[in-house]
Amino acid sequence: MSSGAIKPSMGILNPQGGEKRFALSRHAASEALGFFVKHYWIIRWDCRDEEPYMQHVVPNPCVNLVVEPGKTLIYAPSPGKFSYPIHGKGVVFGIKFRPGGFYPFLRRPVSSLLDQPLGVRGILGADGSELEKTILSMDDDQDMVRTMEKLLLPKLPPLDDEVLRINRIIDFIADEREISKVDQVCEHFQIHIRKLQRLFDQYVGISPKWVIRLYRLQNAAETMDRSLPVDLSRLAAKLGYHDQPHFIKDFKAVVGCTPDEYRRMVQDS
Structure with missing residues (x-):
């Protein structure tokens, strides 16, 4: 250990x-x-x-x-x-x-x-x-x-190969920051969207769409945590958002404040 x-x-x-x-x-x-x-x-x-x-x-x-x-x-x-x-x-x-x-x-x-x-x-x-x-x-x-x-x-229960598959999928979502849609995950792993959704409901507890969103917004927050100058439009595009208002809406829904508000909070801490 x-x-x-x-x-x-x-x-x-x-x-x-x-x-x-x-x-x-x-x-x-x-x-x-x-x-x-x-x-x-x-x-x-x-x-x-x-x-x-x-x-x-x-x-x-x-x-x-x-x-x-x-x-x-x-x-x-x-x-x-x-x-x-x-x-x-x-x-x-x-x-x-x-x-x-x-x-x-x-x-x-x-x-x-x-x-x-x-x-x-x-x-x-x-x-x-x-x-x-x-x-x-x-x-x-x-x-x-x-x-x-x-x-x-x-x-300890018996090992379950589906756990390995789930981790490969989630590692892919976390590492590939341009992934913004569930269809991209399905295409990469050659899995039907309904099967992927059932798998996540059973093993993960939240949908693959939410997992993608959580990792993208976590990436955005970590970028601002570094206290470096951040172009929010460029950051939104880099994380797979087609427009900044959609990025701001998602960020506020999950984090509880706008990216600008979060950036100011980090700077003041």
Whole structure:
């Protein structure tokens, strides 16, 4: 297991502002779990002498198991940003499953979790309150990871080749920034659009159209996070938008503000 923290934003909006308030580390899963688990993540903060801070995140197409006081649940990927208040002192532990990697545990469409987060007992054999007492009381990140892996390893389902196919498709969407339409994905992978939509509903929980949109807007936010001069018209075209108003509309729908407003927020942080 790697203890090294990886530093890409992975959907965290305005990371420069956030890193002043909390410490985020990400840790690789063991080889046995790596097929299903992308990484573990841990957030710690001590802001008792500061004003509350709202951290916004554009989600990845991954299921997350989140251990936090009173709210330990399993969440499907969201089609829009979510916000988390940082105040006082606290710690949250999470498992980010690979795209499609939670379906073999669940065995029903991941989309069924969109408005109904799942309790952890059926997956881990332990109640959320037990996990909170055990894991969140630990000071060492690696102890937290090892404890969670001991719970997960006996529950491993059989490997599912569709998870590999889902990850190839999503890696393609993430890497090929000019991809803007589901038809382009279908053509590349020689898969009918209806079959692709069913596959994403079952394994990912959100549609391929939304996955494309989330990655394009995440790319846009990361470009502005670098605090470099940005030509929004050129950026919109580079990300596959045919006109700037469409880009602005999508950005505001997912991120909650216009690109100009987001750029000013980054500059002021």
